[in-house]
Amino acid sequence: MSATATEGVARSSIVMGLGSLVSRITGFARTVVLSGALGATLLGNAYTTAQFFPQMIFELVMGGIFTGIILPLFVKARKNDLDGGDAFTQRMLTLAFVLLGLATVVATLASPVVALTADPGDPREIVTSLSYWMMPALFFYGMAAILGGVLNSRDHFAAPMWVPIINNLVVIAVGVAFWAVFTGAVPFNTADQITPGMIMLLGGGTLAGIVIQVLALLPALKKVHFRWKWRFDFRELPLRKIARMASWTILFVVANQLSVLLVIKLANMAYGSAKDEGFWVPGPIVYNNAYLIMMMVYGIIGVSIVTALMPRMTRAADDRNWGELKEQLAGGTRMMSFLVIPLAVILVALNQPAAYAVFNWGVYLDDQATATGYVLAVAGMALLPFAMSQIQYYAFFAQTDTRMVALINLPVIIFRVAFYLFAFALLPMEWVVVGLFAANGISYVVSVFLTTAILRKRLGLLGMGNILKGQLAMLVAALCGGAVAWLGYTVWPDPLGDKFQQILSSAVLGGAALLVYVVVCMVLRVHEVRDLRSLVRSKLGR
Structure with missing residues (x-):
């Protein structure tokens, strides 16, 4: 990828990354x-179980339906329609409102089905409520x-990146209120400690956060001069094409959700x-906490880069400019690797102090933080293959090819489920959650191999040799930084x-690791250091 194109991706990514950074920090x-x-x-496990399904649907909607269907269609309508895509967008919003409403009613009535993932008895009743x-x-x-998607297709990226902060602040307020009213210093180990008021505060407060997030997008729509009009003339939409794309995406979503439920x-x-038996073993909340840390790192970096890349890759695919599509994909992969690799190594090297610093509060006790640290180390190892698999999916989404994404994911999910079952069957119960996350990591590696092979067959050489060469240099630099962090941890007093x-200890040693990483990257002439340095100099007016 040319320096100009790389800097363009970096510039857009950093602008959006600021909003994503604050959003992920509040998350x-x-x-x-x-x-x-x-x-x-x-209670912690019951809350995690109940919220995991809508939260994972959100992640899959954003990564599948949003990226694979909504954004490419909005971008093409904006580019090709005489009215700038307004009528198309109004029809799509009306259709989405109707379909989402129906799906939500069905899902809400099916809440007891989600509760089957909990143990029978009191835990299942709490999850249902x-x-x-x-x-x-x-x-x-x-x-x-x-x-x-409407805002992104009109090159307005700020509001979608910033409004989740409002959601997070609402739920933070709910958590603080719960602590003040109910918690004190008593862990909730039995069902008789959990009252209807607790359920109402936690469930209603979590719902209120996303409602307010949606309302906060409305001023931004007005700013880009988009007016939502109800339009039920759905026959004017390419319904057959949308249905074909959506059917594969729904298959992808359903398969993923089955693995999530498992x-x-x-x-x-x-x-x-x-x-x-009187002792504690990690459960869903420990798994989820490590997953959310991984997604926070990916979200700050990967989502920002992909959001900047996606309109460009879509336009290139629409023009059948495969060289430009490959160039954008390669540059985005290198930039994401440059930012993800050091953070992944730091998560592995400092998993214990990081887990204690983040989670060892209130009724989240020492042994729970220790177990979370072990899972966090595995999450660090899974981070790069996860990020690479995601950005490669977007190359298919840019071609509005959701079918191939679904077909790739079927064997990936089969591998993932098999490794879940092996982990549960073979590992001691206290290590099962670690094994479950390791199964995720293995499935991400499988996904990278499959997507790379298919993209190469479809588009030709992807420049993976140069990408791997750059990633190797980045990994060497990151390992140097990680070694410094780990050695510092071993000699740090308590x-x-x-x-x-x-x-x-987490902040100082993590900062030292990043500094060593940048210095070694400069010595090894990693190009992304130069690109980011040029961007910073241009922002400073130099």
Whole structure:
């Protein structure tokens, strides 16, 4: 990829990355507050189980339906229609409103089905009660994704990146209120400690956050001069094409959701296997906390880069300019690798102080933070293959080819499910959650191999040799930084002591690792250092 194109991606990515950074930081704070207020026992696991389904649907809508259908169609309508795509967009919004409304009603009525992933008895009843409150969030998650697509297609990226902050702040306030009213310093280990008021506050507050997020997008739509009019003339839409694309995406979503339900079920079974015997085993909340940290890192970097790349790749694919599509894909992969690799290594090297600094609050106890650290280390190892698999999916989405994404994901999910079952069958219960996350990582590697092979067959050489060469140099630099961080951790006096030491050791050693990484990258002449340095100099007017 040319330096100009790389800097263009970097420029757009950094502008959006600022909003994404604040959004992910507040999302991080949300996770910390809820973990401290609920703990990693009965209530914490029940809340995680109930919210995992709508949250994962959101991630898949954003990564599948949004990227694979909504955004490319909006971009093409904006580019080709005489009215700038307004009528097309109004019809799509009306159709989405109707379909999302129906799907949400069905999903909410099916809340007891989601609760089957919890253990029988009281845990299942608590999950069902929470799900009735939280499942309607599906409608608002979908609308947030579609309205974000309208704004992105009009080159307005700020609001979709910033409004999730409002959602996070609402849920943080809910967690603080829960702590103040209910928690104190008592972990919720039994069902008789959990009241209807707790369920209402947690479920209703979580739903309120996404409702307010959607409402906050409306001023941005007005700013880009888009007016939403109800249009029910759906026959003017390319319904057959949309149905074909959506059918494959729905297959992809359903297959992923089955694997999600399985992993939550296995994590609940691991937790339930030991609770009656008087000792604690990691369950869904530990898995979810590590997953959210990984997604926070990816979201700050990967989502920003992909959001900047996607309109360019879509336009290139629409013009059948495959050279430009490959150039954008290669440059985005290198830029994402440059930013993801050091953070992944730091997560592995500093998994314990990081987990203690983040989660060892309130009723989230020492052994729970220790277990979270182990899962966090595996999440660090899974981060790069996950990021690469995602950006390669977007090359198919740019061609509006959701069919191939679904076909690729079927064997990937089969591998993932098989490794889930192996982990549960072969590992001691206290290591099951670690094994479940390792299964994710293996499936991401499988996905990278499949997507690379198919893209190469379709588009020709992708420049993977240069990408791998660059990634190797980045990995060497990151390992140097990680070694410095790990050695510092081994000699740091009591890095897991009080909260100040936990935060200080994580921040100082992580910062030192990043500094070493940048210096070694400069010595190894990693091009992305030059690109980012040029961008910073241009922003400073030099």
